Amino acid sequence: MHSPPNTLKLYIGKTFTGITVVPDDRWPSMYRVHWPDQPPSVMVNLTRAKDAAMRWVARAGGAQGRSLNWKATERRAVRPPMRLNNHTVGVEG
Numbered sequence: 001m002h003s004p005p006n007t008l009k010l011y012i013g014k015t016f017t018g019i020t021v022v023p024d025d026r027w028p029s030m031y032r033v034h035w036p037d038q039p040p041s042v043m044v045n046l047t048r049a050k051d052a053a054m055r056w057v058a059r060a061g062g063a064q065g066r067s068l069n070w071k072a073t074e075r076r077a078v079r080p081p082m083r084l085n086n087h088t089v090g091v092e093g
Contacts (some may be wrong), residue, residue, distance in 0.1 A: 007073045010053050013066045017057055021049045021070075 008021040018036035024043050031049040033041040033056075041052065054068050 005073060008050070008070045009073070010050075010057065011069050011071060012057065013069075017053075019053045019057065021046070021053060 006023050010017045010019040010021075020034045021031050022034055022040070024030040024032060027043060029045065030043040031046050032043055033049050033053050035041070035056070041049070044052070050070065057068060
């Protein structure tokens with residue numbers, strides 16, 4: 001399954017938990033936790049989203065002394081300004 005850009009995936013060691021933290025489409029600094037077989041969480045900031053996901057795994061007994069770690073999907077590529085006749089478009093001078 002393809003994840004949206006800037007998604008964080010929670011792993012226990014090298015095993016993916018199925019939990020992701022995804023940026024909200026409308027509010028750029030807000031995130032939702034996507035749980036396996038449950039609807040996404042309410043919007044929260046990144047710190048709270050990551051904390052909620054890690055607490056859920058700990059409560060479920062999934063970690064059992066193993067390390068929890070996050071892996072990010074690739075970010076969207078940002079194209080450099082377009083150049084036209086050795087001048088940057090939109091820049092005066």
